[in-house]
Amino acid sequence: MHSLMLVRHGHVVAEGWWAPYRAELPHTLNSVSKSVTALAVGIALDEGLFDLDDAVLDLLPDHAPAEPSARQRRLTVRHLLTMTRGCAEPDFDGVRSGAIADGVRFVLNEPLDHEPGERFVYSTGSTFLVSAIIQRLTGERLLDWVAPRLFEPLGITTREWDASADGVDFGGSGLHLRTEELALLGQLLLQRGSWNGRQLVDAAWIDEATSWHVETMAVPSDPGAPLGDWELGYGFQFWQTSHGACRADGAFGQFIVALPELDAVIVTTAGLDDMAAVLDAVWQHLLPGFDTPGIGGATSTAVAAGGVDAQARLRAQLAALTLPPQHGASSSPAAARLLGRRVEVEAGPAGLRALRIDADETGGWTMTIETETRTETLRIGSGAWAENPESALAGSLTQGGAPTPAAASAAWIGDSWLLRIHLTATPQTLTARLAVADDGTVRIGAWMHGWFGAHELATLVGRPA
Structure with a gap:
């Protein structure tokens, strides 16, 4: 929701x-x-x-x-x-x-x-x-x-x-x-x-x-x-x-x-x-x-008998709603084979050529994505959501194609880095798994939800430059 x-x-x-x-x-x-x-x-x-x-x-x-x-x-x-x-x-x-x-x-x-x-x-x-x-x-x-x-x-x-x-x-x-x-x-x-x-x-x-x-x-x-x-x-x-x-x-x-x-x-x-x-x-x-008193038209006496407290609790619950960020660990032995390296992608969709993931000062990451026409950097949270007010690359996935806000969270599970990006002006969510091999080769699987195309996108292979 x-x-x-x-x-x-x-x-x-x-x-x-x-x-x-x-x-x-x-x-x-x-x-x-x-x-x-x-x-x-x-x-x-x-x-x-x-x-x-x-x-x-x-x-x-x-x-x-x-x-x-x-x-x-x-x-x-x-x-x-x-x-x-x-x-x-x-x-x-x-x-x-x-x-x-x-x-x-x-x-x-x-x-x-x-x-x-x-x-x-x-x-x-x-x-x-x-x-x-x-x-x-x-x-x-x-x-x-x-x-x-x-x-x-x-x-x-x-x-x-x-x-x-x-x-x-x-x-x-x-x-x-x-x-x-x-x-x-x-x-x-x-x-x-x-x-x-x-x-x-x-x-x-x-x-x-x-x-x-x-x-x-x-x-x-x-x-x-x-x-x-x-x-x-x-x-x-x-x-x-x-x-x-x-x-x-x-x-x-x-x-x-x-x-x-x-x-x-x-x-x-x-x-x-x-x-x-x-x-x-x-x-x-x-x-x-x-x-329920206060919702269904019950008397003010009923509200005074407990409805006010109930409404306050409800408002507090609603104010604290959040989608859980990507679960997993903040680091992995495989991180040394991925972070700080430019990974060139073979036959990437939408002109994708390369990506680079770096640790940042918040404990999360930044991911720089290179395509044939642009380079863009996304902020990604660890155990939290990092918001990106306007992403042209995320917008390219949407129906209208215009830049759109995006929020991202990631975590390590074993030798895989799992990334979730919510396009927060749309129903769409992109999930990606970057599996890092011992030689630094990265297999990238991606899935989309909340859109009209195929759920599973093509699996890509990236190699350290």
Whole structure:
């Protein structure tokens, strides 16, 4: 987990960030972005920009196929919002990476294997087309257009949304916000689009967007068990969920869970490959707590009888949250064969040429990394996290590719130096093992978590220069 915030009756009752993650750092939200795009659609409908049943090809004529199929001609905005575009295997990776120059044309020209509206297939490309429609009709990027209409009135100050090579905000992913800003959006859902006396998003649209529109699982994963949280249906870019809630969710544990019956919002950021574990923990551990004095609306007498002390203890626990640094020893006999030596890497990815690890005055290390285009030094903690405010190399691993903050910790286990780097504005974590042989040869294995690529990266071999 990276962060947690619980809002009840419009007030924050619990919040915490697991160090090295911090309140002031925006976090990549992955598909929570889709739900924010849905709020923008509600505003666009209210302003008369388009209708749900408008044909997508009519709204994006410059990118339409030369000879569109009958299914492509029948595709509407409604189909994009319900993930029923008709593409059996949507592909957005090339757009996300920037490898495809004209992302809108690529997605719009994907063949439709099914009739639009026929079946649910989750597709970031569908939401990307919604973003492209808003950009074409307004002349502004989605972020720039929605900011004065939604973000500014809510007090959301972060302005970062990753875009395609042709300059269109992804819409379905790539939005970055702080945990508190996620909670503001959740509170707006509870208040059905109303904020400080202004109707930012039409109340009827909030109701419709968060209602059931399409079945998400033709066959339940376990016919004998209750439906899971991804089997309860989908609205307009919002998931249906249990306990009378609706939710926005993003891969690896980014959530806004709005609970109207409890007048509560729960938001999380995380980097977990098993994102369902976050919701399971919410239902198992947080939901029963709404009956706790001071949280569930109990009387002030009950709070005075012990709730104040309990809240103080809770605040202290939340303030002390931290992810454990890399476990192991601070030194090893193998350190003499690694530290202070330039290690040249054979056929390194992303132009990696060499690295050098040195002990520093804190008891930790610095690692200098050389690529074909840059040299960068990272601070690495021993038994603690060392923070690096801006790392271009870490940023090269992220979806947007921009420099990003990174926190690192390492330790020795036998003849291996284990390194963990958290990209603290993202869900992503890089783990590396540098195994040092007697002759100084270093075998480097690396693993990524919290991202969409392969978990295990290529094993590299480095030799002392």
